[in-house]
Amino acid sequence: MLSVQQLHVKGRRDDLLPPTSLRASRGELLLVAADRQDQRTALALAISGRMKPSGGQISWAGNSRIKSLRLASALVDSPGVNEPEQHLSVSDLVTEDLALVPRRYRGAVLSKPWLKVNRFEDIADLWTEQLPAGKRMELLTALALANPHTDLLVVDSPDRHSASAADWLPRLEQLAYDGGRPLAVVATVTALPDSWTGPVAVTGNAVHRPDDTPRTQETAVNDDPAPADDETEAFLLETEDAK
Numbered sequence: 001m002l003s004v005q006q007l008h009v010k011g012r013r014d015d016l017l018p019p020t021s022l023r024a025s026r027g028e029l030l031l032v033a034a035d036r037q038d039q040r041t042a043l044a045l046a047i048s049g050r051m052k053p054s055g056g057q058i059s060w061a062g063n064s065r066i067k068s069l070r071l072a073s074a075l076v077d078s079p080g081v082n083e084p085e086q087h088l089s090v091s092d093l094v095t096e097d098l099a100l101v102p103r104r105y106r107g108a109v110l111s112k113p114w115l116k117v118n119r120f121e122d123i124a125d126l127w128t129e130q131l132p133a134g135k136r137m138e139l140l141t142a143l144a145l146a147n148p149h150t151d152l153l154v155v156d157s158p159d160r161h162s163a164s165a166a167d168w169l170p171r172l173e174q175l176a177y178d179g180g181r182p183l184a185v186v187a188t189v190t191a192l193p194d195s196w197t198g199p200v201a202v203t204g205n206a207v208h209r210p211d212d213t214p215r216t217q218e219t220a221v222n223d224d225p226a227p228a229d230d231e232t233e234a235f236l237l238e239t240e241d242a243k
Contacts, residue, residue, distance in 0.1 A: 001025045002047060002152055002184055006206045007056035009042045017042040018204035019056065026151065027182035029172050031189050031196060034203040037157065040188035041078055043203060044156040047186060048073040050081075056206075060152060069152075074144035077136075078156035084128040090139065091115065091124045097143040118142050133162035137171045145175075145183075155187040165193035 002024040009017040017039050024030040034040045045051035047058060049070030060069045077083050084093050094111040115124050120139060123131065131139065137158060144150055153175060158168035168187075176185040192200055 001061065002186070003057075003059045004047060005057040007043075007046055007053050007058055009046060009051065010054040015054075017046065017053075019206035019208075020201070020203045021056075021206040022047075022186075022201040024152075024184045024186050024199070026184050027177060028199060029176040029185045029187070030199045030201060031187050031192055032201045032203065033189055033192050035190065037079065037160075039203050040157050040190075041081065044075060044078055044154050044186075044188050045081065048075040048152070048154040050075055071149060073152040073154055074147065074150045076144050076153060076155040077140050077158065079160070081156075084140070086127065086129040088128050089124070090120065090126050090128060090131070093128055093139075094120075094124075094143065098146060101147045102149075114146070133158075133164075133167035134171070136161060137168045141171060141175060145181075151183060153183050153185045155185070157189065158187055159189050159191070165195065169193060169196070 002022075004020065004022045006019045006021055007017065008015050008019045020032075020043065022030060022032060032040075032043060034043065042051065046053045047069075049066050049068075052066065057064065058069065060072050063069070075082055088096070091111045094114055098111070098114060111124070115121050120142075123135060123139070128136070137155075141153065141155070144153060153172075155168075155172065158172070159165065162168065172185050172187055175183050
C-alpha cells in the first residue's frame with residue numbers, strides 16, 4: 001500500500017504542492033484532482049520517489065525509504081519530465097525505455113521483438129506525437145511494466161491528451177484490477193470524470209483551516225493561488241529526469 005500523510009512541496013513563495021494525504025492499495029485505481037499542472041506533477045514526482053518532499057510522510061508497503069518507493073514505482077508521461085520527445089519514433093522510444101530496465105530482465109535492447117510481442121508493430125514507424133491518446137496510454141504503460149518490479153504506477157495528467165476519459169481510464173482500470181499482476185495505480189487529473197465512482201483525493205486535502213473544517217479526501221477543495229511562471233520553471237529545473 002502507498003500511504004501519504006500531509007505531503008507537501010515548497011515553492012519560492014507558495015507551496016507547489018499543499019499538504020495532501022492519500023492512500024492507494026494494490027488492485028486499486030486512485031484519481032487525484034488538481035487544477036494546476038505544477039501541483040499534479042509535484043505530487044506525481046513525490047509519490048513515485050523522484051522528488052524529495054519538503055514535509056509529510058510517505059511509505060510503500062510499510063517502508064518509508066525513498067529508494068524503496070522509487071524502485072517499486074514507475075512514473076508515466078510526466079510533462080516536462082519524462083514525456084516522450086516529439087521527434088522520437090515509437091521504435092526509438094521503445095529502445096530507449098527498454099535500456100532503462102535492469103539488464104537481467106530486459107534481454108537484448110531491441111525494439112522489434114518487444115513491439116511484436118506487445119502488439120505495437122502497426123505503430124512502430126509513427127512519431128510519438130502522432131499517437132492517438134488511447135494508443136499512447138497503452139504504449140507508455142506497457143513500457144513502464146517491462147520492469148517486473150513495478151508495483152506502483154503513477155500517471156501524470158493523462159486527461160491532457162483527450163477530453164474523453166474513455167481514452168485513458170479503461171486502460172488504468174484494467175492494469176489496477178489485473179488478477180495476474182494487480183497494481184496500485186495513481187493518476188493525477190484536472191477533473192474527475194463524471195462516470196467515476198472509485199477512490200478519489202484532491203490536492204490540499206490536508207491543509208489546516210482556521211475554522212477547523214474537516215478536510216476529507218473526497219471533498220477537499222484546492223483554492224491556492226497560481227504561481228508565477230518563474231516558479232513553475234524553477235520547479236522543473238529542480239527535478240531529475242525520471243525516465
